[in-house]
Amino acid sequence: MALAKTGGLKRYYDVNGWLFIAPALTLIGIFLIYPIFRSLFLSFYSGKGMMLKFAGFGNVTRLSNDPVFLKALANTTTFFVVQVPIMIVLALILASLLNTDRLKFSGFFRTAIFLPCVASLVAYSVLFKSMFSVDGVINQALMAVGLIGTPIGWLTEPFWAKVLVILAITWRWTGYNMIFYLAALQNIDKSIYEAARIDGVPAWARFVHLTIPMLKPVILFTTIISTIGTIQLFDEVYNLTEGKGGPADATITLSLYIYNLTFRFMPSFGYAATISYVIVVMVAVLSFLQFYAARDRS
């Protein structure tokens, strides 16, 4: 048999190995690898529309003097710095509650809390926009229980618009993260908890000293995924604010600014590509830092 010969088996493996991955590699090459380098190349050019001329690091200098960019950078940073930790902690708490022994209706609770991540980003943003209108159902409920005296301008006041975006993303993604933790918790040997309980370790201490360390790999994974997602925030902000990122750029994100620069006005491909590389650098640095931080402690 040809295969039995030295080299024959190797060649058989090689040809088949390449054939199976060829379609995927071709597509990734054309629609991922090429564009990411093309963006880098574009970021050294400036001009409107197709009239591009070489500008060296001109776009980078322009960044530091662009108030809208600085605002978008600050907003994007605020969103992930505030939102990701809130969501991760919330998801961890809900997962450990759902992991309680002999919990009744656990199937119902799990499905209910998970359901938001089935809703499309556009659909839920639109729903939130209608719920958070000035005379809307949320303001009325908050006033009815006496939490606020006058309606909050969720969509008209810069601070509250940011809060609304954070609330919305948290609603959509907490259940998603929770499912990861729940699956990880169910793989943990219950006897460890039993032993801790018998030794008189209180519930909060079991959570901090047992649950969190054991879930560390999953927490790292979900934190990276959530951070990457939040840095790229677009759909929610676009649909809550009619594509403006308002009021007064209070909710504009880097992705939304890139979109506006490219597709709303006369396109500035070069400058927009430069901003897109700010996102690339942020994602890379933060993923590295989170990975490094988690490695270091173990």
Add this chain to the structure above:
Amino acid sequence: MTPTPAPSARTWRFLPAASTYIALSIAAFVSLFPFVWMLISATNTSIDIIKGKTSFGDAFSTNVTNFFTLVDVPLVFWNSAKVAILTTLLTIAVSSLAGYGFEMFRSKMRDHIYSLVLLTLMVPFAALMIPLFMMMGRAGLINTHVAILLPTIASAFIIFYFRQSTKAFPTELRDAAKVDGLKEWQIFLYIYVPVMRSTFAAAFVIVFMTSWNNYLWPLIVLQSNETKTITLVVSSLASAYYPDFGVVMIGTILATLPTLLVFFIMQRQFVAGMLGSVK
């Protein structure tokens, strides 16, 4: 197994148990409320919705009629379904082949390439959309569904999922098939696919949902009403200067219904697919 606790212990444990139920009930209520709000609001006028009316009204048929007058519903649905189903089938075909290839034919070179593929998971879409838009413009594909499909088919995430799942594929089956003289593509098609059907089902659910809900790239590429998908239609109805929220609600229901159905029918596969990425 555990001995019945003494009465005092039972009362002591009752309080934390009650707070668990209260906390979970609040979380479930908050999670479900927007869905209920969507259903209630579909029966109310735009003014009532903005004023936060929480009871069913009688504007449902008006809203539906207005929605169907404003939107060519069968066309929009067809566009969404076409894009989502084609994307799903092509993504699964390409990614399962790659996952099988990377796992079954290990070589140093291919392992390096695989790490590179995983690295693309971190590439933000914002850094791709400008060159992709220019490419599609040059190819004359702006405003076509092909332009939506092409860049979304090769998904590093789904390739990863298939490779991880392939680790559980019994190699004895493959060896036996080889002895029987089956070619590699026959093994893939007639043995691997049927054996791994739960992996395929999970991938189907994940890719279908992502594709159905896809927004930014279609927003850039699809510019005429004839090609728009349901998410784009809902978004443009809601971003009008004075949006008619009653009509918008009908749109959100129609946009959410297919993914809700897929989720409830294939909930197990959905969760399995999601978790497949951490195992």
